[in-house]
Amino acid sequence: MSDVTYLTLPTWIGGSLNIRFIYLVNSTSFRLTECPYKGPAIPLYLGADLFSNTGIRTENHPRHHAKFAKKGLATKLHFSSVYRFHGLKVPTSNNSLWFYSVQGLFRIAFEFYSKQDQLSLLENFQDIWKSHINDDPLQKGYTFSQQLDLTVIGKEPGTKQSRINEPGSDILKPLEAVHTSMEAGDNSEDHNYCSHPYQCPETHPNLDLFFPSQKQIHRLGDKLPQIQPGQLKTVGLLLDLIDSYITDNLNEHNVTEAVMVLLQAKQWDEVYSSCLLSCIGRWLGQQFHKANSSISQKVEGFKLHHIDRINDLPPAEELTQELFPEAMRSLLLHWMGLSEEASVDKRHSECPILLLILEFANHNLITGVAHVLYSSLIYK
Structure with a gap:
């Protein structure tokens, strides 16, 4: 020994x-x-x-x-x-x-x-x-x-x-x-x-693929001491998102939090020149377009159910909630300045306009006003 x-x-x-x-x-x-x-x-x-x-x-x-x-x-x-x-x-x-x-x-x-x-x-x-x-x-x-x-x-x-x-x-x-x-x-x-x-x-035959990401992680480690306290929450959230993605535990709630943090991280370019807004608008439009067939089915079912009371439909606010996705309503309401804090009277007066926009955008006409206006527009 x-x-x-x-x-x-x-x-x-x-x-x-x-x-x-x-x-x-x-x-x-x-x-x-x-x-x-x-x-x-x-x-x-x-x-x-x-x-x-x-x-x-x-x-x-x-x-x-x-x-x-x-x-x-x-x-x-x-x-x-x-x-x-x-x-x-x-x-x-x-x-x-x-x-x-x-x-x-x-x-x-x-x-x-x-x-x-x-x-x-x-x-x-x-x-x-x-x-x-x-x-x-x-x-x-x-x-x-x-x-x-x-x-x-x-x-x-x-x-x-x-x-x-x-x-x-x-x-x-x-x-x-x-x-x-x-x-x-x-x-x-x-x-x-x-x-x-x-x-x-x-x-390992595939390690060459990992090295660029590994270098990025090391560089991030070097920069951590320089991060401001107010940035730590955002960094931690993004790291959690990466971890969830790698472990296949990603869920919509995680992504929602991370996206909102990034959107609010700074003041982005103005509306006429913002590539971020353009990208988000394009993505939303594509998602809403994909939803058109399911919305049409829901509208057709609603019409059959109300065929005998077509002139006595529920209020516009109820129709928008029953027939159209919440994301569509939320986008337009906030766009029109009708957030949750808006007065009840204001929201009530603007809901018919909201319903009309949703009917036209989804090519699903429900109210008499929409049918008349649509026919007039097509004729012109």
Whole structure:
């Protein structure tokens, strides 16, 4: 039995990027935490994470690592067999991982990353790049046999200011080393050194489809701390709607709330130039047009039922409620300025006009006035 120390690499998280790192102290020692008072330490960034969002297949990573190693931008770190890393599976017979200097990180970013990710790295890593601009090129390999972390965890690199408890933007503190034991001959079953579920496109044939949405979610996570308190309710409502849609629990009430919040979010363009109103009007017209056949059936049934009292029909307000959908009535009532707060007399005087509009718009004539006016219009 031999003692094994399990370590967790600290991680910088920003936007769609998750980059694990380590500190090179000297040719045989490393740290997981920064300690500026104990001599210089060079931050190195895990090559598997740097290439995870590039679309380059895992089996092709070694070729790229070797190319950057020739330029002194990458190195292969060989760890003593007593060290194992949470979330990283490497064969015990070859306990090694590729890491890059901050210069190598930028070289990969500007060669393979999107402009948004390049900007994120520039904003967060420029101070590190400046402080290590005169570092010597990396050797092709180092063999680590000693960990020199202090008991007190220091400030982590990769951001101008560590933002704690903010989703999608934290610098994750490394876990303390866990000492355990394993059989001397115990080997990892596979060589999967990049184990973040979304960091290896090859592990799922359709993950390329998900990456754009995933990047958007990460960017949203970065922006959450900037949201005003008054906006939180709207954001929460929209997130709930996304969750309901993904889990197939979407219902009309959820959509209604979200649509109303968006419509009231700001003052949109005036009525003559509003593309939003035009779109809503077009959609409503299409929905009302589809309802025409069912409305006709209802009107025909009403006429048969009242065939003997055609000259003694119920009041216009009752007819509109009985024969036409509430959405149609609500649209026209509010359009005419007859909301629920309008006086009873006002609504009563305008209801015959409302009924006439609904009869004409739906091509279903009920009252004598509609028949006379329609005949007159057709004749002209």
